[in-house]
Amino acid sequence: MVSRVESAAATRRALLDAAAGLLDSGGPGAVTLRAVGARAGVTRGAPYRHFPDKDSLLTTVAAEALDRLADQVQAVRADPRLSPADKLHRGLSALMTVGRRRPHLYRLMFTYPAGDPAAIHAAKRAGDRAMGEFLAIVGGVVGAEHTRRFAPLLLTSVHGITDMEVNGHLSADKWHVTAEELVTTLVAMIDRQAHSG
Amino acid sequence: MVSRVESAAATRRALLDAAAGLLDSGGPGAVTLRAVGARAGVTRGAPYRHFPDKDSLLTTVAAEALDRLADQVQAVRADPRLSPADKLHRGLSALMTVGRRRPHLYRLMFTYPAGDPAAIHAAKRAGDRAMGEFLAIVGGVVGAEHTRRFAPLLLTSVHGITDMEVNGHLSADKWHVTAEELVTTLVAMIDRQAHSG
């Protein structure tokens, strides 16, 4: 027997999964509320029982993705078997992997959130949490006194590298560099900078 | 007396300007072909005489913006009164200024281009040209042997900084840094790296 609230929660979950799935397979254009509903086993109007509008649904998808990223980074940070340098490498890899494996979702995660205030707040909160986890990892590498400058620099830079790669502005055969190479160079530079002058 | 081709060219121009204007003032959601047509003084169907579809129109807007950016950077690069370091600073400022003054256009410029092959090609071409101009400027600062690595790194990083700022992920009161500070740090680091080891 399923209670009413259980069924409702399951539908909500199915809607979010359907939206993310459609986004992955067909890009933003494929995400219509009708298609989302169909994929979740309900009809066009049903999503409005769970989200005030389409933007809020999408922003919630982004918020969940940011939260999962934050979880991953948190797990990396808390893993006692990893050295600070390894943690940094894995954390950054987690970010880039989202961009490569789920480019449309990645785009959504870093777009200015829209929709109702609750969804927007959730997205900002999740984004800040992910950022905070990264900050802590970077702090373990460069030392607290350098974190304020280098952590955001590293994050924004790696985001830029990922974003441009995802959007085809980093054609390897034209600029003769890979994203990995850029990140490696960047990390080495920051490391050196923080541990010398 | 206006010839037919003059009138057609003027309409095409008006359509592109109208699209860019609507994008600036109301975001992507405000750019409808009907609104574009109205703002350009024609009706809904007229844009299809100049662009095969909406995506192609938008991609052309992006291509023109990238071309204008390339022009600016080229002008900076060719200015004999500027030192290499000044050129770099002004070039990067040009990029960030687009992001701040015209955030929606900035987003469009760095999104994977859609539409007909001609428009896509124009956008990629313009993007590559802008990238090439930046590359030349960076080469003047760090020396040819370091350009391949540092130029794309600098560009992607500054793009990432700008993108995250534009999308509200760099709230100064939370992370206690400004975009300027990040760029300054980055440039100083690259400069130092290229001129020492």
Next chain:
DNA sequence: ATTCTCAGATGACTTTGTCACCTGAGTGAC
């Protein structure tokens, strides 16, 4: 002068976001 070409207008169709309203199954009060 006649015919042709093409920019632009118009009507129509389709997709999609959104809302008002309806319905039926769990749920709490008695």
Next chain:
DNA sequence: GTCACTCAGGTGACAAAGTCATCTGAGAAT
């Protein structure tokens, strides 16, 4: 246990917007 209630979900409807077929009229070629 009965009854009214709440709310998830279904359905009809509407408006906005992309797109196309078709029409028209003014400049261009002959």
